[in-house]
Amino acid sequence: MTLYPKKRSAMLALLHLAQEQDGYLSDEGMAEVAELTDTSPAEVRGTASFYDMYHLEPVGKYVVGVCTNVACLLAGGLEMLEHASNTLGCAVGSTSPDGLFTLEETECLADCDIAPCVQVNHRFVRTTTPETFDAFVTDLRSGRRESEVPPHGTLIRVRRSGGLRVSEQELVSERAAAREAREARTPKEDK
Amino acid sequence: MATLDATPIVSSRREFVDSYTLERYLATGGYEGLKKALTMYPEDVAAQVDAASLLGRGGAGFPAGRKWSMLRKAPVSYLVINGDESEPATFKDHYLVEREPHQLVEGVTIAAYALQVSQVFIFLRGEFALGLEHVQQAINDAYDQGALGKNIFGSGFSIDIVLQPGAGAYICGEETALIEALEGKRGFPRIKPPFFPAAIGLYGAPTVVNNVETMSNLPWIVLNGGAAFAALGGGRSTGTRLFALSGRVNNPNMFELEMVKNTFRDLIYDPRLGNGIIDGKQLKAFIPGGVSAPWFGPDLLDLPLGQDEVGEKGSMLGSGSIVVFDETTCPVRAAWRITKFFSRESCGQCTPCREGSGWSE
Numbered sequence: 001m002t003l004y005p006k007k008r009s010a011m012l013a014l015l016h017l018a019q020e021q022d023g024y025l026s027d028e029g030m031a032e033v034a035e036l037t038d039t040s041p042a043e044v045r046g047t048a049s050f051y052d053m054y055h056l057e058p059v060g061k062y063v064v065g066v067c068t069n070v071a072c073l074l075a076g077g078l079e080m081l082e083h084a085s086n087t088l089g090c091a092v093g094s095t096s097p098d099g100l101f102t103l104e105e106t107e108c109l110a111d112c113d114i115a116p117c118v119q120v121n122h123r124f125v126r127t128t129t130p131e132t133f134d135a136f137v138t139d140l141r142s143g144r145r146e147s148e149v150p151p152h153g154t155l156i157r158v159r160r161s162g163g164l165r166v167s168e169q170e171l172v173s174e175r176a177a178a179r180e181a182r183e184a185r186t187p188k189e190d191k
Numbered sequence: 192m193a194t195l196d197a198t199p200i201v202s203s204r205r206e207f208v209d210s211y212t213l214e215r216y217l218a219t220g221g222y223e224g225l226k227k228a229l230t231m232y233p234e235d236v237a238a239q240v241d242a243a244s245l246l247g248r249g250g251a252g253f254p255a256g257r258k259w260s261m262l263r264k265a266p267v268s269y270l271v272i273n274g275d276e277s278e279p280a281t282f283k284d285h286y287l288v289e290r291e292p293h294q295l296v297e298g299v300t301i302a303a304y305a306l307q308v309s310q311v312f313i314f315l316r317g318e319f320a321l322g323l324e325h326v327q328q329a330i331n332d333a334y335d336q337g338a339l340g341k342n343i344f345g346s347g348f349s350i351d352i353v354l355q356p357g358a359g360a361y362i363c364g365e366e367t368a369l370i371e372a373l374e375g376k377r378g379f380p381r382i383k384p385p386f387f388p389a390a391i392g393l394y395g396a397p398t399v400v401n402n403v404e405t406m407s408n409l410p411w412i413v414l415n416g417g418a419a420f421a422a423l424g425g426g427r428s429t430g431t432r433l434f435a436l437s438g439r440v441n442n443p444n445m446f447e448l449e450m451v452k453n454t455f456r457d458l459i460y461d462p463r464l465g466n467g468i469i470d471g472k473q474l475k476a477f478i479p480g481g482v483s484a485p486w487f488g489p490d491l492l493d494l495p496l497g498q499d500e501v502g503e504k505g506s507m508l509g510s511g512s513i514v515v516f517d518e519t520t521c522p523v524r525a526a527w528r529i530t531k532f533f534s535r536e537s538c539g540q541c542t543p544c545r546e547g548s549g550w551s552e
Contacts, residue, residue: 155320156356158323
């Protein structure tokens with residue numbers, strides 16, 4: 001919270017943290033974010049619903065995204081999506097009966113040289129063939145990829161060490177002093 | 192044959208698997224550009240960037256030096272870094288944040304010093320989980336070794352950088368939408384003109400928004416001088432650029448090439464670059480600069496990779512991403528998928544786009 005000049009700026013980061021806690025954005029989670037950002041739960045929901053990464057309904061432990069945008073389309077993205085649906089046992093946009101997987105058709109994920117692009121919980125898994133995809137899913141089921149792919153909602157495992165190191169007041173006065181010093185110097189000193 | 196003489200500027204550590212670590216960065220000249228910049232007057236650092244004629248690498252290609260000069264003098268101003276790379280088929284910033292995060296942090300700090308801005312936000316696309324982790328680690332490391340925070344390297348200049356994760360919205364690559372997201376709101380673009388972010392930006396304060404690749408060029412420019420950068424390339428397109436090649440080629444990949452010196456044919460067919468079309472098929476068409484750019488046919492393969500050169504032929508180099516269609520590609524299907532993208536990613540603020548992009552699909 002203290003990282004931002006205005007509380008509401010923490011909204012997106014806090015929503016990610018709420019999603020990390022519950023795996024999706026629960027009503028309680030959003031109410032807490034509202035309290036922290038001095039907004040109403042309706043404003044939080046209104047903001048969250050704009051962004052694709054926030055899930056307002058529970059999702060699987062692993063959210064699998066298959067890109068079908070143009071570069072992936074040319075490399076068989078739609079076929080990969082259909083294959084994923086068969087392997088995971090759920091339709092696009094839904095969750096498998098065991099609650100382990102949710103499948104999504106995504107837009108370009110910026111990994112177009114390794115197409116079709118597949119992400120699990122926003123980690124690039126780089127499985128471009130049906131065989132490597134199936135092998136990865138088997139690994140996920142058996143828990144062999146837990147360090148690589150944390151449960152859905154966990155985005156940045158590296159936390160910021162410490163808050164801001166300099167107060168805004170200090171910064172403003174430092175800038176002003178530096179500006180004065182520069183304006184005071186004569187053009188001769190410049191050369 | 193392609194001209195590959197120029198040494199890479201922003202992807203020079205690509206051969207190292209640990210290119211993202213502080214150890215590797217320091218061992219390969221890391222933070223030397225910042226140290227040099229801090230011995231110069233801020234105006235002189237900005238003058239070097241101006242002399243480099245560095246065009247913004249986000250897509251619009253606006254000169255970075257000119258953007259900086261528009262920043263209004265105010266007690267508080269902000270520098271915001273745009274790393275929301277979402278233009279389909281563009282994957283250069285993905286590389287830069289994941290593999291060269293310290294170079295980004297150093298470049299950003301140089302820019303902040305030149306602009307005398309002390310509060311920086313790096314806005315990265317939320318889908319880059321690993322990139323976010325690497326940049327946060329780089330920021331933590333930089334604080335620990337005195338390259339960020341109070342009185343960096345004993346210079347009397349202080350700076351804080353905050354990493355802000357996006358949450359999945361193409362429109363946030365547009366700078367005013369990105370500012371809205373940074374203020375914790377829905378990513379609706381602001382109406383401009385009259386007020387550009389340089390006048391009224393984040394929290395109503397003057398703000399400069401620069402792209403990740405633009406920033407990543409700064410350590411090299413400070414170390415080698417703006418003139419050395421301007422000597423590369425040709426015309427208005429100076430320096431090198433990351434070109435993202437995808438689609439029906441044998442070697443889809445990202446290549447850092449000197450601007451203008453190579454043509455689309457070089458990029459697509461040279462054995463050291465794209466290495467030709469899959470199965471030796473014929474090229475049908477290509478997209479020269481991200482899916483927002485009009486397509487070109489095989490007749491324009493010999494066009495140089497330069498901003499004005501592509502612009503004159505009615506398209507744009509945009510984000511520097513090239514998608515290749517071969518004779519088996521159905522262009523209608525490709526166009527439909529791109530239209531579907533714009534329909535899905537319409538922010539919904541204005542009726543013509545919200546309703547119209549769906550009808551087009």
